Amino acid sequence: MDLSISEEQDALQRSVRALCDDRFPTSAVRACEQNPAAVSAIYDDLFAMGLGGILIDENAGGLSLGLTEMVVTQMELGRALVPMLFAESTVLASGILAHSNDAAVRALLPQLASGEKRASCAWQEQGRPLPDNARATQLSDGGTLDGTKVLVADADMVDYLIVLASDTAGQNAWCLVARDAAGIERVDLPNMADLSMANVTFVQTPVLATIARGDAATAAWEQAQTAMKIAIAAQAVGGAEKALEITRDYACTRQQFGQPIGAFQSIAHYLADAAVNVEGARMLVYRAAAATDYGEPAKTWADLAKMKACQVYRDVSALAIQIHGGIGFTLEADPQLYYRRAKHLQLMYGDPLDLQERAGEALISGTHKVLEA
Structure with missing residues (x-):
């Protein structure tokens, strides 16, 4: 391919x-x-x-x-x-x-x-990181929501929230809710990346519409989450690439013992290894995207891409701080911006252990055949 x-x-x-x-x-x-x-x-x-x-x-x-x-x-x-x-x-x-x-x-x-309207998804619950678990957020027959969602992105900046709940029959249901609807309480959630995150509580909050229920809700989530994992993996590759560039440039200009520190093998080898890993992650992300574009099953490709790309991003951004030395730890320098974002992306939409388990299960069961890729 x-x-x-x-x-x-x-x-x-x-x-x-x-x-x-x-x-x-x-x-x-x-x-x-x-x-x-x-x-x-x-x-x-x-x-x-x-x-x-x-x-x-x-x-x-x-x-x-x-x-x-x-x-x-x-x-x-x-x-x-x-x-x-x-x-x-x-x-x-x-x-x-x-x-x-x-x-x-x-x-x-x-x-x-x-861009006339914006929406964010509220799907995570405390102690229930995966949407296929039983939902504590309930959708009543009267069309109201009760429950709390955690780690909701940009809840204050959107027009709509798309909320995953459980209906009275125990089925998953995606619900469309206006951000300013009655009964919504938002609590800002500090995070390493300093992005806008909140825990959102719904108390008898009216639902504008039910988007999908049951198997249709599960199918919607699987397809949308696969695309989102690939998007996050792509962001991780882009961030790692930029972190590597600023680190390479610093290594070429920072002088020690009369020569650029990039001339020392201990630095040059680190940078070379990082460049190889970034390119490997890039190709895996492209492969995950190609699976969807060519109509292949892409769920496991997305898991692998996100797992690899986010780990590479974290490693490269940590290396950037190390090579920059003391200044790399300061808020005035840029490497810490990439490290904090790398750690945030790594934990969102599937943490590394979850992704490893999902990918391993697919490989062992034979539903994902890497050698045929």
Whole structure:
């Protein structure tokens, strides 16, 4: 399988990189850590380029492109440390909404594609990290929600929350809720990446619509979560690539004993190993995206890609701090920005142990055959 990107995909990647380099330097990253709403300017630019509709059907106001186009875009967003809401709304939330048979619900897709509206998913619960476990958040026959969701991204910056609940028959149900609906309480959640996260409690909160139930809800989640894992893996590759670049440049300019520290084998070998690992992670992410684009089962590819890419990101960003020496630990220097984001991505949408277990089960059972890849 040819995993090289096309000329059109390369042009897309270069366009997004130019935008992020111009409009979202690391000073903007720091501004967003202090005020999450400061990210709106770069989001407006991304939507103006039409990037919000990459995975949304053309009939729903999108571009009907593939996961490879999504990957090259998300790599650049990860490289620039753009916060997560763009992916949360245009990859995960739109992926779930696309499975609805309700015309009124599907009418939100053009608004997500254009950035007119934004949505975030509330699916995690304390002690229940996986959505196939029993849900403590309950959907009543009267169409109200009760329960608490944790680690909800950008809950204060969206128009809608897409909430996973259990209905009175015990089935999973995806529910559409207005962010400002009655009975919602949000508690900000500090996190290593200083991104906007919250625990959200629902008390008799009215539901606008039920997106999907039962098997349809499970299918919607599997497809949308697979795409989101690949998006996060792509961001991890982009972040690792940038962390490696700034570390290489520092090693080429920092002088010790009359020569650049990059001339010493102990540094050069570290950098060479990191470069190999970044490229390996990149190819795995492209392979995961290609599986979906070519109609192959992609769930395990997504697990493997996220596990590998996020580990590489964490390792490379830690190496960046080490090579920068004492300055690498300071908030004024950039390496810590990448390390903190790397650790955040590694724990979201499947921690390493969960991903290892899922991938191992698929390999042992024979449902994922690597040698046939």
